Amino acid sequence: MKPAPFDYVAPRTVEEACQLLSEAGGGATVLAGGQTLMPLLALRMSQPFIIVDINRIAALQGVSKVSGGTRIGPVTRQNDALVDPTLKQALPVLVTALSHVGHHQTRNRGTIGGSIALGEPAAEMPATAVALGAKIEARSVRGVRSIAAEDLYLGPYMTTLEPDELVTGIDYPEWPAGTTPVFREVARRPGDFALIGLVGALGVEDGRITRAGLGWFGMGATPIKARQAEQALLGQSVSGIDVQAIAELAVADTAPFDDHHASADYRQRVGKRVFARALAEALDIRQAA
């Protein structure tokens, strides 16, 4: 249970970090909060030659209002984001989702960017980014690009980030005031990965749905956007929504698998109820059972 030897470097700037990642030619791993990487190192499931610790890069920390939305620095600690007044006001559903990430002790180290770049399919942060339409800024010595969160994930722990790229910001678009948060997850114990989870937001104006962003976690190899349900909801009047029919559509977009925690069938059956309840709760619709 001890990590294999590696070289450790802690650059102070993004440029330096990108330079190191480029020179390492794929042999380096970025260390953010370390709450997943450290176990992987201890178990020797990960044996990088070089650890590039980005915790000392001040420019990667903090939350700021930017034109068109909110930007979160990737090394922002989950517990700091949890009490951040800007986030509470602009992205309340992100704050709710954060309270389900790991435990108090791991949130003191764990970062938003680390969780997003890792791509655990049952984790809250990747699904929240996908649901809310966030963009991930990735930098390397070759330049900078912006990746839509839904294009980031290829499979469990697999992303479209290149080995020389560093996540330097997560940009969440603005959601209008009065946006209704949607969040529900089923887990065995607090802090466990979700068996089934739903996160997102609904914009409602004059009793009609004007915007919908909904994402599943724990329901497939990646976080999954509930695209069919989103489309079906747009333009609908809240009073006329057939919750069960939309839940059916939402589950149709998922592709869960069997594992030792739950079967795929269980996940879809419970997922449908989770969705129906979360939607009814968010829109304050009374429904039978």
Add this chain to the structure above:
Amino acid sequence: MSEHRINVEVNGRQQHATIEGRLTLGDFLRVNCGYTGVHLGCEHGVCGACTVIVDGKAVRSCLMLAVQADGAKITTVEGLASPDGALHPVQQAMRDEHALQCGFCTPGVVMTLAALTQDGARPSSETLLDAMSGHICRCTGYQGIRRAARKLAGENS
């Protein structure tokens, strides 16, 4: 394999050391500094026994590299009681409520509660109990630990 000089304040004492990059903070505190109150159970972030306070925050010391603690202030369970042996309020509450049996998980539990109640902070019992999800105890069935946490929140148990 890189070596690093670090300078860390542990329980009020400066510790200078040259260490390997891969050394965890937990091993550094326990093996290099001799603070054996840092209990390493799982060594991969699951049990919470290794919890210490780093710059005012409860963290799992097996999930941090020692080199990352360069310049930090750390408190382990050895740093809580006063020099005359008087117990820290968290330790007293744990003792009063019979919140431990074998004691393996105890330093971690104590450090989380100490971090959340430091400088006179009085978090709700909900906050304290929620933070207890980060600790596994194989002995007590948690009821004593919960009582101690509620007591620290100012509730009568």
